[in-house]
Amino acid sequence: MAVSDITITEYQTARLKEKAAAKSINEEVGFLLRIMGERGDFLRAKLRRRKVLKLKSSTASVARAFTVEEKAAMLAAAKACRSRSIYPALMLALHAGLRDAEIRGLQWSRVNLEKAVLTVAESKTEAGEGRTIPINGDALAALVEHAKWYLKRFGTMRPEHFVFPFGKPQPTDPTRAATTFRTAWAKVREAAGVTGRWHDSRHTFITDLAESGQASDETIRDLAGHVSKQMLKHYSHIRMEAKRRAVDALSVNNTKPPSSRVVQAQQSLGPPS
Numbered sequence: 001m002a003v004s005d006i007t008i009t010e011y012q013t014a015r016l017k018e019k020a021a022a023k024s025i026n027e028e029v030g031f032l033l034r035i036m037g038e039r040g041d042f043l044r045a046k047l048r049r050r051k052v053l054k055l056k057s058s059t060a061s062v063a064r065a066f067t068v069e070e071k072a073a074m075l076a077a078a079k080a081c082r083s084r085s086i087y088p089a090l091m092l093a094l095h096a097g098l099r100d101a102e103i104r105g106l107q108w109s110r111v112n113l114e115k116a117v118l119t120v121a122e123s124k125t126e127a128g129e130g131r132t133i134p135i136n137g138d139a140l141a142a143l144v145e146h147a148k149w150y151l152k153r154f155g156t157m158r159p160e161h162f163v164f165p166f167g168k169p170q171p172t173d174p175t176r177a178a179t180t181f182r183t184a185w186a187k188v189r190e191a192a193g194v195t196g197r198w199h200d201s202r203h204t205f206i207t208d209l210a211e212s213g214q215a216s217d218e219t220i221r222d223l224a225g226h227v228s229k230q231m232l233k234h235y236s237h238i239r240m241e242a243k244r245r246a247v248d249a250l251s252v253n254n255t256k257p258p259s260s261r262v263v264q265a266q267q268s269l270g271p272p273s
Helices: 004-018 022-035 038-049 068-080 086-096 098-104 137-155 183-194 199-212 218-224 229-248 258-269
Strands: 118-121 131-132 175-176
Touching: 004 022, 004 038, 022 038, 068 086, 068 183, 086 098, 086 137, 086 183, 086 199, 199 218, 199 229, 218 229
Parallel strands: none
Antiparallel strands: 118 131
């Protein structure tokens, strides 16, 4: 069956019925059109003329960042969960910024525990494919423990094997990728008393990078893959707030909020001459 503009709009409708976010659907359609080459370019233009190329994102689906306390509660709940995959998977979302599909599609050939680095293979965006991400100490410890369990479970870790294997409730086939973390994630959220989407873990990773003061826009793009201009503006705002907190810590006159201090300074200078 040939893909047409009608096929794509029907797909959009079906995904909406599955409660998928408009942003996710737009990324999926965009990826499909890119791999279709010239045919995809033709369909993109046709859908744009019909004004149905992209679905409008709901403000209710705006990403949020988990707090330090929420992250700690979620990770503790994930460690206690029956699923052996959810804890290392959550660590990769929070500490490496991997998307759900990128985590599930990760193979051992893409993970170098000795050098503490991983490479993303397929991604929803061209910018996301092939990106290399350093594995920090916390995530590395989680992956090492996962690897030990993996060897005990399957007896081997072949390069083509998936880091998070297929099977429910326990993994049974390392040659196939896990299909979803949905059930385990729901249990983790409930146990931790946290509300939010799985994708918010990736948003938390990027927000933490921005707040660290160590990551430029280019570094964020390199680590996270595609980041929209709108979100980069958001992270730039977060970075400025982090810088302000840093310099405010040096001041003895920082009892008032920044906006109040700025107004007070302007008033003391008087009107411009």
